[in-house]
Amino acid sequence: xxxxxxxxxxxxxxxxxxxxxxxxxxxxxxxxxxxxxxxxxxxxxxxxxxxxxxxxxxxxxxxxxxxxxxxxxxxxxxxxxxxxxxxxxxxxxxxxxxxxxxxxxxxxxxxxxxxxxxxxxxxxxxxxxxxxxxxxxxxxxxxxxxxxxxxxxxxxxxxxxxxxxxxxxxxxxxxxxxxxxxxxxxxxxxxxxxxxxxxxxxxxxxxxxxxxxxxxxxxxxx
Numbered sequence: 355x356x357x358x359x360x361x362x363x364x365x366x367x368x369x370x371x372x373x374x375x376x377x378x379x380x381x382x383x384x385x386x387x388x389x390x391x392x393x394x395x396x397x398x399x400x401x402x403x404x405x406x407x408x409x410x411x412x413x414x415x416x417x418x419x420x421x422x423x424x425x426x427x428x429x430x431x432x433x434x435x436x437x438x439x440x441x442x443x444x445x446x447x448x449x450x451x452x453x454x455x456x457x458x459x460x461x462x463x464x465x466x467x468x469x470x471x472x473x474x475x476x477x478x479x480x481x482x483x484x485x486x487x488x489x490x491x492x493x494x495x496x497x498x499x500x501x502x503x504x505x506x507x508x509x510x511x512x513x514x515x516x517x518x519x520x521x522x523x524x525x526x527x528x529x530x531x532x533x534x535x536x537x538x539x540x541x542x543x544x545x546x547x548x549x550x551x552x553x554x555x556x557x558x559x560x561x562x563x564x565x566x567x568x569x570x571x572x573x574x575x576x
Contacts, residue, residue, distance in 0.1 A: 363485055363575040367567035369393035370416055371491065371510060371537040374402070377482055380456050384409045384478075384489060384508075386424060389416035390539045393569050399423035407455050410434035411491025412467060412475040413441035416540075421445075433460060437474040458482050463500050465493025468514030479504070485575060488528065492537065494520045502529045506565075506575060510537035511551055518551050525559060532563040532575075 358364070366374040371385045372394050383405050388394035399420040408430055410418060418441070421427055431446050432438055433453040438445075453460045459481040467475040479500070480487040488500070489508040494516040507530035510516045516537070525533060533555060535548045552564040567573065 358574060361484055363482055363487075364572050365534075365567065365575050366572045367536070367569055368398065369569060370539070371411075371508075372417075372420070373508070373536075373567070374405075375480070375487075377458065378456075380407075380458060381405050382407045382409060382455070382458070382480075383424070385411055385417040385491070386421045387415060387417040387419045389419075394420055396420065396423045398570070400425065405430050407453070407460075408432045409460065409478055409489070410438050410442075411477065411489065411493070412473050413437050414473065414492070417492075418442070431455075433462075435462070435474040435476045464497035465490055466495045466497050466515075467492050468494055468516065487575075488530065490524060492516060494524075496524070496527065500528065502527065504528060504530045506530060506532050506534055508534050508536055511535050511548065512538045512540045518554060521551060522554060522558060525555065525562065530562060532565055534565050534567055536567070 360378045364376040369388045369391045373384045375382045381404055400423050402424050428445050431448055433448045436449045438447045461479040462476045465477045467473040475493055477491050477493055478489040485505040487506045488504040492510050492513050509521050511521055535551050538548055548566040555564050
């Protein structure tokens with residue numbers, strides 16, 4: 355990967371809804387947790403070094419249960435909803451509307467987790483200059499108006515209310531150029547398999563691409 359330009363966006367899928375995003379020297383980790391897959395192991399978390407920012411959409415354990423094993427995690431900024439301050443004592447938590455790291459700007463937007471209305475949940479708009487990334491987290495429905503047309507949409511396929519049908523509704527609203535499915539191996543409504551989603555996406559939105567992320571392999575978002 356030595357020929358890749360510094361402005362390129364590198365993506366590594368760690369499991370469940372956890373991704374490592376890198377652009378140049380900046381490394382951002384999203385939702386560092388795992389549940390049924392056990393792909394994002396403790397050993398994998400311990401090997402993650404040089405993380406500059408951690409994004410947390412909500413504090414369900416399968417989105418944060420690898421955080422404690424990340425080297426120097428308590429010195430890394432954690433950006434997310436207001437609930438992270440109570441859930442993650444001793445960590446450097448930031449809960450404002452926006453967070454800027456280098457040339458990357460991250461903005462929160464409200465989305466609904468599901469029937470558990472006690473869950474304080476947020477999505478992220480990640481503006482990386484050349485590309486715009488949206489992360490819906492476990493959200494199955496938007497709670498505020500968000501500008502359509504991101505380059506990449508991270509979309510959960512299985513959860514309390516999240517499934518392929520609701521995922522396609524969000525695609526219709528947001529009109530991304532590319533969808534990256536995630537969170538398909540859970541206890542809830544496990545109809546959300548990525549190949550099934552990919553087929554339905556192609557049928558309904560033939561111009562929108564789908565990238566099913568390979569586990570623990572780095573790809574370039576183009």
